[in-house]
Structures are given as C-alpha cells and as structure tokens.
Amino acid sequence: MIQLVNVEKTYYSKAGNIEALKKTNLEIRDGEIFGIIGLSGAGKSTLIRCINMLEVPTGGQVFVDGQEMTALSGAALRKARQNIGMIFQHFNLLASRTVEENVAFPLEIQGLPKDQIRVRVAELLKLVQLDTRKDYYPSQLSGGQKQRVGIARALASNPKVLLSDEATSALDPQTTQSILALLKDINRKLNLTIVLITHQMEVVKEICDRVAVIENGNILEEGSMYRVFTNPQQDTTKEFVRTVNDIKLPPLFRKDRVKQSYFPGAKLIVNLEFLSDPDAPETKDGTADAYQPVVSTIIKKFGVDVNILSGKVDYLKDAPYGTLLVEVIGGEDAIRQSLAYLESVHVKREVLGYVG
C-alpha cells in the first residue's frame, strides 16, 4: 500500500544541516496497522509527514496505493491527499465549527453537495459514537471525544490510508485504550491501512501488526510486532520493550545474594517466556510454548520443586504472551536436566542466577 524508496529529508539552514531522515526504505502492506516507534526527535514525525507530502522529501520516492506522491504537486497532490486521512496528537479541530461541521470539513473541501455531506457525517458520527454530540463545539468535549471527532473527520472521504501522528499521546490511559480499540475496529471493518507513530510501547503492543523502531533518522529494526517485542535486537528496542515488560528480581533477592554459578543447596532463579508468535507454524497448529504445561512437566519429570515468584500473561495485539519468574529447587543434576528440557521445548528462558 505504501512504499518508501530511499526517502531522505534534510533541513538546510545557516546554522547547519539537519538530517532528519536518512535513506529510508519501508513497505507497508495493505490493511495492516504499522507502528513507527521512536523517542522525540528520532525522525518519526518527519517520516509520517513524508507519506502525505506535508514534508517534501529531499530525496527518494514515496508511493501510496501505486501512485508516486513525490511526483505530484499542486492540485494533483491535493487530490491524492484526499485519499489519505490523518489524525493528530492535539486533534487540530476547528474551534469555530461544531462537531458536525468539523467532520464535514474534508467533504466541503471536495465540494460535495450539502445533503450528501449531511448523510455521510451522520454515518461517521455513529461510527465513532458521537451522534448525540453533533452540535457541540470542540471546547465542550473531552480529549477522547475530540480525538473521535478527529477520527471521524479523517475517515470522511473514505481514505485508503490513515496516518496517526501520536494520536493517543495527549490522552489518559483509559481514553487511550478506547481510542486504540476504535482504531483496531475501523482497521478491521474498513480494511483501512493505518500507519501510526508513537513513543509509547503500550500503543504498539496493543494494536500493531508490524513495527519499525527509528532513531536518529535511521530505522534500527523492523518486523512483526510479536517478533520485535519478544526478541528485540537493538538496545533502543530493548529499552522500549522494558517500558511495558520489565522483569525485576523481587527485592528479597538482592544482587549480592545472587550468584552466577551453582553451589550446593542453591536454588535456580529463571525467567521463562511463553511465546505464541502469530506468524510461527507452532502457533497455528496449537503447539506453541504458550500452550505447553512445561512447569508441571519439569516438576514431574525431574522431581524439582518450582516456586513462582512473579508472572503475567499478556496479549500482544491478540496473541498471548506470558512471562514467569520462578525458582527451581532441587539437586544440581535435576536443575541441569530441567534447563535442558526447557531448551528442548523452545521455552525462552533467562537464567538470572542462583541463590542460597
């Protein structure tokens, strides 16, 4: 649906040139929710604005739905932009217009007849559950309601692509969840391709199919969200994952008590991750780690005791993902055998050490 080919953006100024985006290649598929995560100043804002040419790239090509955006200008570019909806962190509603009039805005721009606009706007307000608020002004709405108006407005012209510029960053966690649920819903219902930029791993985890991590104008890594989340390669990515999935030793096990190698009578502290990557074959046939009773197996097989210290089962978009921090109590051999077994069934594990 969207291809970026060697896209670059450099800001030239007397004080020096800033390379906001270095040679970037990206392919976003039809109907997916693609997340671009990065800290502020990483270049994600520039990247998303290159897609609808709000920022004109200084090099490379951008294709949206087969059309080369970078070759367009003037009226042709404006026409092409009408197929790309956009929502914003600060909503960017027109304060002088009511909810209804705000949603009508892009349709007025396209010169649709008034009665047609009215029908379409009513449909959209129903979709975002704001049909009872149509005569309100933006100042009378909550943040979440404002973003719903923004979404309705962005969808008004039946775009194929929706660009989301930090759409949930100004909202509280609860409202964020409801906006993300709405985005997921319209993605499914309308088969709309969504590209979102964010600095919140929560958002990526909740709705993205694929994700790219950006830093200093470079894409560090890119892949399925499940893969990037459960097996991050770059330090920045690991940092992002840690913001939502931080495994800490309970305070009881202070660093000085944890030894790196086995000593007689020690208990093994290990963190287990149960994966069910939606793209992996073992998930499709139901043999994924997340579905395996590995803990009870090692207890029965090797006669160890397992004590659960902490754990959680979470969902990455719709795929289950669990972590369990356990201590394994038994002799040296039993512990070694247990670890070997866990390895054989592909449970991802991280040995944190041994305690007395």
Next chain:
Amino acid sequence: MSDNLMELLAASLGETLYMVVVAIAIACLLGIPLGIILTITRKDHILPNAPVHNILGAIVNAIRSVPFIILMVAIIPFTRLVVGSSIGTTAAIVPLTITCAPFVARIIESSMLEIDPGVIEMAQSMGASPWQIIWKVMLPESLHSIFLGITLALISLIGASAMAGALGGGGLGDLAIRYGYQRFQTDVMVATVIVLIVLVQGVQSIGNTVSRKLNKNKIS
C-alpha cells in the same frame, strides 16, 4: 443655548460617525486582503514569498510611522484628486482610511498568526487549497480576534477623526476646538468630551460582546 448645544452636538456626532464608519469600511476592504497576504507569504506559511512579504511589510510600516496630522497635510493633493476637495468631512475620510488600512492589515496578520499551525496543517493534509484554507480555516478561526482588533482600529479612528476636525474636517473634534477651545465655551468642551467617552465605551462594549459571541473556545 442648551438647545443650540444639543443641535451642534448631534450634527457633529453625525459627522464623526460618517467619517469613521466610511473610513473603517474602506480600510477593512483594503486592510483585510493586505493582512491576509502579509500572513500567508510569511516563511513557513501556506504561500511563502519573501519579496512580497517584505515589500508590503515595508509599505505598511512606512505609512504607520507617519504621524496622522502630517500624513493628512502631506496627501492633500491626493485627497483633492479623489474627492475633489481637501477640506470638509468627506475629504477627511481619505487620510483616515489611509492611516487605518495598514493598522487593520497588522491586526488581521496578528489575529491569524494566533491560529494553531496544526489546524492549517490539518487542512493541508485533507487536500485543501490555499484559497480554501483562507476562507474555511483562517478567517473563521480568527474572526473573534479580528473583531476585537477592528474595534481597536475604530476607536483609534475616532481619536484621529477629532484631529481631522482641526483641518476643517468637521465632527466632534472640530466642535471642541472651535467652540470649546477657541471661544472658551467650557460647557461645549465638556459636553463633547462626554459624548466621545460614551461613543468609545459603546463601541468597545459592542466589540467585546460580538467577539465573545464569535469565540467558541470558551465553554459557555
């Protein structure tokens, strides 16, 4: 005398209103487009154009730096060309308009710069043309602020019109000078000042009310 005073006041008030209303109307006609051009040709705005912006800006600044009384005398030939005479109430409208139009332009510009750039970016992302951005975004979004600014311009015009009176322009200023000052009729002077105060108060409160009505930003 009192009846006479009332008549004089009513006639002068009429002249003042005539000068000011016609002048502000023409000044808006000139100043609003000028202000819009000054805004959109700024760098980072929708149609950046440094030469146009700088030249118009320089002209606006030049006119605004000339004291009104000097401007009025300086453009006498032009005034005569436009209205056929350089003396009288109608003639006073010409310098009043010329002094006011650049002021209106700056008011429009500063009102429009208050609009969140994100809103303009939104309109661009929806495929709006510069013309649509001006009509559907910039003007409606800044209208309440523009109204307040034009109120300000109107009040400064009332002040300037009193000065125009000194050069045979008629109006309340003329009345105050001829009767109040030159004939030592303190009652006329006081009455004129009271009328001016009431007029300015009235204009300001109408301006405030309309602007408040237009401003949908506040929860009402």
